[in-house]
């Protein structure tokens with residue numbers, strides 16, 4: 001069997017789940033050929049994971065630059081880095097004919113960029129797969145939106161420590177429950193660039209980034225994330241409520257998407 005080739009950009013916690021899945025033979029139709037991250041050590045770590053186990057005979061290369069990774073012309077590039085990195089790699093990857101499986105869907109809050117990505121993918125016979133990540137239910141969101149007159153809200157609850165790197169943080173959040181953000185999905189991803197990709201993903205599946213009403217609530221001592229999405233039209237009221245104690249579900253959703261891509265039965 002000719003295996004499909006994979007490359008990973010962003011070699012952190014979620015990339016590691018994908019390498020483990022390759023080693024566990026959950027992705028037998030794929031071979032990892034290239035990795036790239038801000039530091040070569042991290043790219044090497046992920047390459048070593050598979051080179052020491054499932055890919056002893058077909059080693060993966062740790063790349064020193066994004067250009068080197070793109071030159072590998074992998075069938076699928078998995079983006080597990082950041083919305084900024086997705087912005088940098090999407091168009092050149094698609095022009096090379098590589099499809100993309102992305103976690104940093106927040107990059108698509110920029111409508112112009114989203115449209116350019118769509119055009120480029122079509123022109124190069126490539127596709128962009130938005131993974132369900134830490135949420136799910138894209139099917140019901142898209143269906144309810146198709147029916148017309150749809151509204152949607154996205155409410156997230158997090159612990160204060162996960163907000164420490166953002167401007168909304170202050171020490172009082174350690175003892176006081178507070179709504180730290182209310183706005184639309186475009187504003188949310190601008191404020192929390194690595195933490196609310198899911199709100200942009202849900203908005204693209206329903207009402208769009210400007211119409212998706214988003215709130216972020218900080219709760220003292222809260223472990224993990226709870227994302228509650230409500231989509232309504234005249235006939236439908238759908239609630240998708242996903243709690244996860246870690247972000248690992250997002251890495252597993254990439255594995256699930258890759259399995260779907262090659263499956264005779266597609267969910």
Ligand SMILES: NC(=O)C1=CN([C@@H]2O[C@H](COP(=O)(O)OP(=O)(O)OC[C@H]3O[C@@H](n4cnc5c(N)ncnc54)[C@H](O)[C@@H]3O)[C@@H](O)[C@H]2O)C=CC1
Nearest residue numbers: 010011012013014037038080081085103104133134194250
């Ligand atoms: N859609 C979803 O449900 C979720 C999406 N995410 C996205 O996935 C990304 C990765 O998550 P984790 O693995 O937990 O983060 P992580 O911080 O463990 O790993 C990210 C790695 O990518 C590298 N990186 C960042 N920007 C880069 C760039 N421009 N070029 C090359 N390498 C770069 C970092 O140095 C780091 O090694 C997050 O930043 C976020 O954007 C994360 C969780 C859920």
Ligand SMILES: O=C([O-])CC(=O)C(=O)O
Nearest residue numbers: 134194195196197198225
């Ligand atoms: O892990 C989560 O709950 C969501 C997240 O970081 C993101 O959407 O970027």
